[in-house]
Amino acid sequence: MDKLFLIIKREYLTRVTRPSFIIATLVTPLAFVAFFVVASLIFSYESDDSKKIAVIDESGILKGALKDEKGLYFKFEQKPLAQLRKNFKDSGYDAILVLPKIDNLFSKDYQVFYYTSGQSTLETEDHIEDRVSDALRDYKIDALKLERKQLEALNTSVDVEPEPIEEGGKDATKLTSAIGAGIGFIMGFIMYMAVFIYGTMVMRSVMEEKTNRIVEVMVSSVKPFQMMLGKIIGVGAVGLTQVLIWAILIPLLITIAQVTMGFNPEQQMPMGPGAPAINPEDTQALVMAAMNEVGNIRWSLILPLFIVYFLGGYFLYSSMFAAVGSAVGDDMGEAQTLTIPIVIPVVLAIYIMIKAVETPTSSLSVFASIFPLFSPIVMPAILASNPPAWQVITSVLVLIGTSIFFVWLSGRIYRVGILLYGKKGSFKEFAKWIFYKE
Amino acid sequence: MDLILDLQNVVKTYDKKIAVNDVSFGVPRASIFGLLGPNGAGKTSLIRIITTITRADSGKVFLDGQALNSRHPEQIGYMPEERGLYKKMKVGEQLTYLARLKGLSASDTKQALKYWMEKFEVMDWWGKKIEELSKGMQQKIQFISTVLHNPKLIILDEPFTGLDPINTNLLKDEIADLRAKGVSIIFSTHRMEQVEEICDNIVLIDQGQNILNGPVKTIRNSFKQNRFKVDFAEEWKGTLPPGFEVVDQQADSLVVGLAEGGNSSALLQYLLGQGVQISAFNEIMPSLNEIFIQAVEKNHQPVKGQ
Numbered sequence: 038m039d040k041l042f043l044i045i046k047r048e049y050l051t052r053v054t055r056p057s058f059i060i061a062t063l064v065t066p067l068a069f070v071a072f073f074v075v076a077s078l079i080f081s082y083e084s085d086d087s088k089k090i091a092v093i094d095e096s097g098i099l100k101g102a103l104k105d106e107k108g109l110y111f112k113f114e115q116k117p118l119a120q121l122r123k124n125f126k127d128s129g130y131d132a133i134l135v136l137p138k139i140d141n142l143f144s145k146d147y148q149v150f151y152y153t154s155g156q157s158t159l160e161t162e163d164h165i166e167d168r169v170s171d172a173l174r175d176y177k178i179d180a181l182k183l184e185r186k187q188l189e190a191l192n193t194s195v196d197v198e199p200e201p202i203e204e205g206g207k208d209a210t211k212l213t214s215a216i217g218a219g220i221g222f223i224m225g226f227i228m229y230m231a232v233f234i235y236g237t238m239v240m241r242s243v244m245e246e247k248t249n250r251i252v253e254v255m256v257s258s259v260k261p262f263q264m265m266l267g268k269i270i271g272v273g274a275v276g277l278t279q280v281l282i283w284a285i286l287i288p289l290l291i292t293i294a295q296v297t298m299g300f301n302p303e304q305q306m307p308m309g310p311g312a313p314a315i316n317p318e319d320t321q322a323l324v325m326a327a328m329n330e331v332g333n334i335r336w337s338l339i340l341p342l343f344i345v346y347f348l349g350g351y352f353l354y355s356s357m358f359a360a361v362g363s364a365v366g367d368d369m370g371e372a373q374t375l376t377i378p379i380v381i382p383v384v385l386a387i388y389i390m391i392k393a394v395e396t397p398t399s400s401l402s403v404f405a406s407i408f409p410l411f412s413p414i415v416m417p418a419i420l421a422s423n424p425p426a427w428q429v430i431t432s433v434l435v436l437i438g439t440s441i442f443f444v445w446l447s448g449r450i451y452r453v454g455i456l457l458y459g460k461k462g463s464f465k466e467f468a469k470w471i472f473y474k475e
Numbered sequence: 476m477d478l479i480l481d482l483q484n485v486v487k488t489y490d491k492k493i494a495v496n497d498v499s500f501g502v503p504r505a506s507i508f509g510l511l512g513p514n515g516a517g518k519t520s521l522i523r524i525i526t527t528i529t530r531a532d533s534g535k536v537f538l539d540g541q542a543l544n545s546r547h548p549e550q551i552g553y554m555p556e557e558r559g560l561y562k563k564m565k566v567g568e569q570l571t572y573l574a575r576l577k578g579l580s581a582s583d584t585k586q587a588l589k590y591w592m593e594k595f596e597v598m599d600w601w602g603k604k605i606e607e608l609s610k611g612m613q614q615k616i617q618f619i620s621t622v623l624h625n626p627k628l629i630i631l632d633e634p635f636t637g638l639d640p641i642n643t644n645l646l647k648d649e650i651a652d653l654r655a656k657g658v659s660i661i662f663s664t665h666r667m668e669q670v671e672e673i674c675d676n677i678v679l680i681d682q683g684q685n686i687l688n689g690p691v692k693t694i695r696n697s698f699k700q701n702r703f704k705v706d707f708a709e710e711w712k713g714t715l716p717p718g719f720e721v722v723d724q725q726a727d728s729l730v731v732g733l734a735e736g737g738n739s740s741a742l743l744q745y746l747l748g749q750g751v752q753i754s755a756f757n758e759i760m761p762s763l764n765e766i767f768i769q770a771v772e773k774n775h776q777p778v779k780g781q
Contacts, residue, residue: 043575051564250559254620257526257553258576260545456528469490474532 040259041267048271053278062279066286074294088131088161093118096136098176103168109161122152134165142180147173217421218394224343224417225390227280228350232383232413235276235351236358239269240372243362243455252455261452266444269355273348339420342429349436350413354379356447363454364462375462386414397422407432409439446471479504479628479659480525485534487520494520495531496683502661502676505654509670510663512680513771518663521680522630526553539627549578552626556633558617560605567601570620577624591619610637618646622653629653630661635669647673667764679767681774691763698761698769701733703742706755713749730759
């Protein structure tokens, strides 16, 4: 036990004091936030060139007014189109907008024509469509003599509001599942990254020790199993340290970026063309509700469970990586071939996780949340949508049991693998090694 | 005899291949013991059993009178043939780590490190990374890591490869010093002249079996062919009486084989009677190299019944 601790200490300290680790731990959040800021700026970027547009309103719906905004300047013209087109070059206009007469008030299609020498931009088109559409609506309401208030009453927004069956049960709102899904995605992806980054780290380190021949010295002092376990725990602690630092640094840096640059990511969200303009007050209410929901999630339960799944999944996969590392020595190509069967379930788990976030109660989700090769990635993703207790307990127990079994199994392969030189590792060999007596 | 290590009928099989086949031998305390054998003879398998890296399928191993157990690695120092250290670790940290893994307390480690590093004059390297050192320097560090925890038994696998003559002598002196302090040393090598020079006892392993075992002197005596070499101070061309076989005759030397029960004094007396001046008279002892080759070849052709 004492020696295991010494090994863990060495594995941990040599890694966290390495300059490359410190740089990666600090620079990654910075890069992440920088990417986030740049992406937001790109999406919020608007065309800065101004355009002068002549408007020929044959329909009369604009009533001689179209607001100048976003670099677009409109001027109503009485001259006929043919003349404007003829003198276009000297007119100083960049484009001509023609609104034809409206023949049928009941038609749902209305085409306006936009004459320009250059390319029309999507942004300008969207803007004109929005404004004309609003004006046409007002025109139709008046022309058809409709009551404005009654019309507005027709636009009812329907929400399905989840309610618990039991009285006094926890009331969830519609946002709960959306926030849950979001957090689920993040957790699932952190798990996915952790398994790959730190699992590979374990594998490389085992390969290095075997190539260095330090193992021969080590195994004359400690059991190979202690060596493997020490390495897995040490690297796992490194991973946990890094993820925790990121978990603190990234939100902190985003907040700093928001404050110093005065931009609000909620409002800068990329909107598809034609999306309804969002009322700032609505946005604020939504943010408040979302914050409220994030607060409502049972963090006291989810965070410890997340760490359980992090450790369980990490032990399960990194022990397999360690076994592969012990078998190959310095042949990276061979190592990659042997890790394919480890990578496949991880990738599958990611796909299942994406699906499970949408339908946390489907039988696929329930199965994957218990099956130990998938559960470390799938279960954290659906934890926020409150799966039943039996499912969580079964999943945790199966995962812990399987992890212990895999660590033991990998230890059997490892103890033979690290002392064997020249012989190539294969799955047939692994099976043999497991049953070797000491 | 006072044995530090006692192997009794040790057998180890790997995947249907017999690596160690019923081997027994004892290593006397405070001696230097040669573990010899051709490549693939089973030496490494034996060493791994002694260092508790693997366990024998059957047979018994006693260290200092006790059946081998999991605490014993702390009393053994092992320097493998393929040297290995953490390349990126600093010398001081590395040695501390390895000593602590051998069960040495933090304060004992500090003391032992100071003693050994001063002895080998490597105190300046404390903060250097292993990869910054030359091969010979790394070898010194490796040796220190082997003896740092004050083991009762030290196993050195080809300890002199890669060392210059000065460092080889330094290491030889160190080994002799350790023996004088009561430490027992198992020395595994192919270099027979080194064995002749430093080993008290040897065991020769071939095809997993003990084919020759005992004190170096006794073995060489048992292999000698009763031959004598006479060097003359002047030219001599005489003949010898019956009972003496001339193996090789040069102008100023003679190699003579004595018949069964023959007496070397009789040869000397006869030659002195001839009035020739003799400058040297030696019994020809077989070198361990010859014994090694002879014993292994014999073991490889048991069917022909030589």
